[in-house]
Amino acid sequence: MRIKDSVAIITGASAGIGRETALEFARQGAHVVLAARREDRLLELASQCEALGARAIAVPTDVAKTDDIERMVQAAMDAVGRIDILVNNAGFGFSGTVEETTEADMRELMDVNYFGAFNATRAVLPIMRKQRRGHIVNVSSVVGKLAFPYHGAYSATKFAMIGMTESLRGELDGSGITATVVLPGSTRTEFFDVQRTNDGHVSAPTGPQQDADVVARAIVRSVTHPTPEVNMIRMFRVAYGLHGFFPYLRDIAGRQFYRRSKGKARRK
Numbered sequence: 001m002r003i004k005d006s007v008a009i010i011t012g013a014s015a016g017i018g019r020e021t022a023l024e025f026a027r028q029g030a031h032v033v034l035a036a037r038r039e040d041r042l043l044e045l046a047s048q049c050e051a052l053g054a055r056a057i058a059v060p061t062d063v064a065k066t067d068d069i070e071r072m073v074q075a076a077m078d079a080v081g082r083i084d085i086l087v088n089n090a091g092f093g094f095s096g097t098v099e100e101t102t103e104a105d106m107r108e109l110m111d112v113n114y115f116g117a118f119n120a121t122r123a124v125l126p127i128m129r130k131q132r133r134g135h136i137v138n139v140s141s142v143v144g145k146l147a148f149p150y151h152g153a154y155s156a157t158k159f160a161m162i163g164m165t166e167s168l169r170g171e172l173d174g175s176g177i178t179a180t181v182v183l184p185g186s187t188r189t190e191f192f193d194v195q196r197t198n199d200g201h202v203s204a205p206t207g208p209q210q211d212a213d214v215v216a217r218a219i220v221r222s223v224t225h226p227t228p229e230v231n232m233i234r235m236f237r238v239a240y241g242l243h244g245f246f247p248y249l250r251d252i253a254g255r256q257f258y259r260r261s262k263g264k265a266r267r268k
């Protein structure tokens with residue numbers, strides 16, 4: 001898809017990967033609709049995107065609220081009259097055992113990380129179908145395919161995003177609309193500062209780390225060069241292949257991952 005003059009909604013645009021993605025779309029000539037809860041940050045980002053020549057609107061949005069999602073989509077249509085790209089990026093992390101995760105915590109994680117994306121996707125699809133053009137990018141995680149100990153609740157939300165995206169691609173075949181799932185590894189953002197925990201410890205970045213602008217460029221490239229899946233960490237591509245044949249390897253790797261992560265963990 002040509003980025004210039006297209007309209008992109010980015011959720012979770014007030015920080016990290018979402019912020020960098022909005023700036024990259026603006027740099028490449030797209031108009032951006034910026035959604036997250038912190039309005040002050042969205043307004044500041046909108047000014048930065050406008051300085052790059054883009055039209056930018058800030059729409060304070062809690063993606064866990066269906067009304068907010070509808071308002072976000074309506075605001076985009078009122079302001080620019082079309083939606084070409086939706087990046088479902090808003091989300092937060094959670095560290096702790098499955099056993100001790102309360103139902104309320106699990107539901108909140110699902111509401112933000114999964115239902116936010118699910119509801120936004122459902123809201124834009126009728127518009128994209130009329131346009132016969134659109135691209136939905138869902139930001140999952142490397143732990144959306146391989147789950148490790150003490151990240152079960154968070155991983156479940158990211159597995160759900162991959163399942164939705166894979167199915168959606170088939171359902172949209174021939175419609176002019178497509179979908180991509182992006183799997184970042186540990187990324188230097190506010191993610192590890194704001195993550196929640198049920199055992200008092202928050203995990204630290206483990207394995208290869210990347211900067212948010214690298215993920216942002218991969219997200220934008222997945223629109224210009226449509227692809228089903230963007231895996232940001234090469235060693236995980238090998239791990240997914242091996243996992244299909246030797247699922248026990250995940251348990252061994254999981255133990256290592258946990259030791260390293262817990263070794264670096266700090267009390268919250």
Ligand SMILES: NC(=O)c1ccc[n+]([C@@H]2O[C@H](COP(=O)([O-])OP(=O)(O)OC[C@H]3O[C@@H](n4cnc5c(N)ncnc54)[C@H](OP(=O)(O)O)[C@@H]3O)[C@@H](O)[C@H]2O)c1
Nearest residue numbers: 012014015016017037038062063090091186187189190191
């Ligand atoms: N950083 C990593 O290591 C990593 C690795 C793999 C995947 N990811 C995924 O990448 C995505 C972006 O994370 P990040 O690393 O950029 O983290 P971040 O710096 O903490 O940014 C998270 C963004 O999500 C927004 N958000 C959180 N809850 C929201 C809600 N209820 N409604 C609307 N927006 C909400 C935040 O904005 P407000 O607080 O202003 O609402 C913020 O803009 C997430 O889905 C995360 O799971 C991150």
